[in-house]
Amino acid sequence: MKVKIIEVKNLFCLICEDKVSEIMKEIEGVLEYKTNIYTKEIYMKYDPTKVRFREILRTLNEKGFLTSDSGSFLRKECLLLFLFVVFHFHWIFINLNDSIVSLLVSSAFQYYNLKDLLMFHSFNKNFVVTISSFLCYLLGIWMFLIEEYTVVSIEYLTLSINIFTFILISSMLLALIVNMTKLNLYSISQIQRKFVKKLDINKEKIIEFQTLALEKLLPGDVICLNIGYVYVDGTIIKGACLVDESDISGEDCLKQRKKNDKIYSSTKIIDGDILLRVDRVGKESYTGKILSLIEDSSFKNIFCRNKTPSFYTSCVLCTSLVVATGFFFRSLDVEDLYPKVFRMFISTMISLCPCVFVVSEPLIALKARKYLLSQNIIVNNFSHVFECSPKVVFLDKTGTLTKGFSEVQDYRIYKDLERNASIIMNMEEKYQNTVYGSVYRLMKSIKGDFINTTNIDVFYISGSGIRCCYDSQEIRLGKKSFATNSSSQKKSLVEKYHKKERIVYFSIQFKIEGYFILSDNINPSAHLFVQTLKKEYSKVIVLSGDQKANVEKVSRSLGIEEYFYEQTSKDKMGTIMNYFKEGKPSIMIGDGTNDIPAFRASGLSISVNLNNTSADVILLSDDLNGILVALQYFKKMHYKNLTNYIFAVMYNLIVFIWLIQTKTDSIDISCISMMASLTFIVVNSLLF
Incomplete structure (x- = not known):
């Protein structure tokens, strides 16, 4: 049995999900599967002795779905890395000056490099490393066409391969982490076609x-x-x-x-x-609109991107251009001026190049993943962990700050406890939710010889309560006006003592025979959790779809001053976007499907529900202190990454100043300095 993850680009709604499920059911050898329209992926277990993976992809493609294997890119990277090892083995032990082999291998690497280069839309650390590799390749080709520069051309072609390997290793580590994380989150629930x-x-x-x-x-x-x-x-x-x-x-x-x-x-x-x-x-449809909101919220990368690497890489490009231009005007009478100017430009770029930045984050993420997993925390997207510097924390109420169901704080049944408990339990069994589910659990826990009331007809009255007729008596459970069939505004003694609590009344023949005092079941760890967040971040805000009274009560009990109530998915996303536009990146912590657009709009998203895998970070337990552990560890990761950046910048500047003062354009010295910087960063990244 094998496990695979298939990416499906055109999963737009629940009908698409249903169609995929029908296709998967018809393929012999597919054992289990789950379609996630929000991440546009199919998690699948299959028997390779009965069906090949490519046959499954082909079947989905024939039915109109655009599919790809999430691990296919990783296989290409492994192939290139294997080619890198073979090339260096040949270069060291067989023929040091084999220009044809160097040309072919470097061309193969630059084919993939060029595709990546065309996809960049901004100056980031990957862009500078990619352009450095490509320019070395161009200079090597240029010199390869001139016979007397054959040996030097091999050096440049080899250097282009070595620089590209930084990106290769970084991509492999990130792809490995992502695939391991997705497989950890893998869970199966068969979906029948409707x-x-x-x-x-x-x-x-x-x-x-x-x-x-x-x-x-x-x-x-x-x-x-x-x-x-x-649907x-x-x-x-x-x-x-x-x-x-x-x-x-x-x-x-x-x-x-x-x-x-x-x-x-x-x-x-x-x-x-x-x-x-x-x-x-x-x-x-509604679900389709949710998916559109998710796609529209991709703007978050613009707001959350770590500006430090982008600023530094822009400086590297400008500095290299200025140095090369100055060298050009100072050496107008030098022979072979243009190749030397080009060499100076590349030497400067390599000596200042943030190549080591590319491997810093993947190495730290690889180290962090193991520790966080031991703390019941799974990180789905380390990129957002590194990129986002949040200032505001948004919290969903139901299922996050509260446990998703109400709790019976106190109750009274005036007479015939066992008989009435049996009736109430049967009334509620079909209509359990946050309110009546808590009463049901309490009644079920009462011991006694219950009478058989399973055949009574129960009716749910929206916004009022539950009613039934048993033994020729009208029995009701719900609001006071519903239970008594009266619109009287006179407050009972119970209401006077419990002004802020939710009260469910039990009546027989419209006479009150008992009551249940309910309260939101606030997560035991919520108080410490919220107080810690308020110390660490400028604002803590509740975003909830619940009614104002419930949201206000929970927020005030936890010491949260700002809250939004009756929020739809679109409202939540809009609120987060408004804070982004004010320059306040945020963390969104929630649990439900309706939180997914907010997850995608926020800088960093955290889910406290294992079944919601669309968040960047997923908590495997209901202890909110686990989120605090994760956030503290993320700060350590940021600090370690910043340490690497500072060292690399300072070290590269020293080498650059030395090269300028000695007026040398030695590629060898630039490469040695780059490798020394890399060694420090690898060791530093793994020691924390």
Whole structure:
């Protein structure tokens, strides 16, 4: 059995995910798989004795999906590294001055180098290293065409290979870390293909039912839906249902939907049957819009990029150009002026070149990965860890600061505890959420001989509570006005003593027979976590889709002054973008699907939910102190990386000044200084 990760570029919505699942089910030898439309990847286990990996890719491509193997780039790097080793073995032990071999090998390296060079849009450390390698190659080719410079040309061609190897090693380390991380996060949940009943309607009469695959649905079609997930956006034209919209809002609260109400993709129908007129499918649906938001939020690299390497590399290019220009005007009467000016330009660039910067971050990341994994922390994207210098921390409430469910703080059932507990438990069993789920767990824990109430009919009234009829008695559980069937504003004694708590009343024949006092189950580690964040960062802000009263209560209890409530995915992303535009990069800490656009918009994203793999950092436990451990360790990584930068810059400047004062353009001296700097950085990166 083998594990592979397939990247799929055109995964746009839940219908695409469903189509991929159907294709994978039909391929013999595929054992398990999971499609993630937010990362646009398929995690897969397959039997190589029954099916080849290329056959799986070809099948997906034939069905219209643009696929690639996430490990294919790593294989190319391994091939180039092997070629590098063979070349140096040949160069040292067989023929030192074999110009043809040097030309062929350097050309192969520069083929890949040139492709990378054309993709750069800014001056960063990789750009300078890449351009240095390419210029050495051009100078080597130039001298190769002049017979008397054959030996020197080999030196330049070899140097171009050696410089490119810095990028090669860096890419290999980063690719290795990414693939190892993804495989650690690998988890499987089979996804069954969804079929729906499409209805042909003529004068409001159903004249035909037909089973239709989701991907063939069009706006205007009418479909029949019952319990399960909704994969399209639409309007209810007949019937009613109880829905869970937690994947949209992030809040676990059941809602009633009836005729003319809107239903969005990612909604889960808990109970009921409806006829739904399809309004939007695919990329135009709610889930498709979420993916568009994720793609639009790619601007974060502009705001979060570490400016130090970019500034230094720009200085290297300018300095090299100034030195070469000065040498040109001072040596107008020298023979072979242009090759020497070019040599001076390259010598200056190599002596100042931030080649060692390229390997600093991957080596530190490789060291850090092992330690963080031992602390139940997985880093999905080390690039954002190094690039972002956050000033603001955004926190989701439900599932992050709170445990995602309410807790019964106190309760009273005035009489017949076991009988009434049995009725309440059966009423709540079907409609468990953050409110009623906590009452259900409490009632289930009460010991006794419960009566059989499994056959009672229970009804959920959205925004009010649950009701049923048992033994010819009306039994209700919910708000006071609902339980008593009265709109009286007179406060009970319980309400006077518990002004800020949420109270669920239990009534029989509209007479209060008990109550449950609920409170948000705040994570035990949240208080210390928030206080530490407030000391380290300029602002700590709550972003939540919950109601104002709940968000305000939790925020104040944790000492957080600023909070946003009733936030949609788009609202959260917009808030983070506004802070970015003010020059305040941020950390987003959350757990839900609705947090993914905010994750992608933030400088650094942290998920406290293992199932949400779209974040840069994933916490494997519910202890928020693990995030503090990660953030402190990230600071150590930044400090170590800064130490490498300072040493490299100072060392290179000393060598550069010495070269200028001695008026030498020796490539050998430049290379020796570069290797000495590299040795220090490798050792320093691994010792922390």
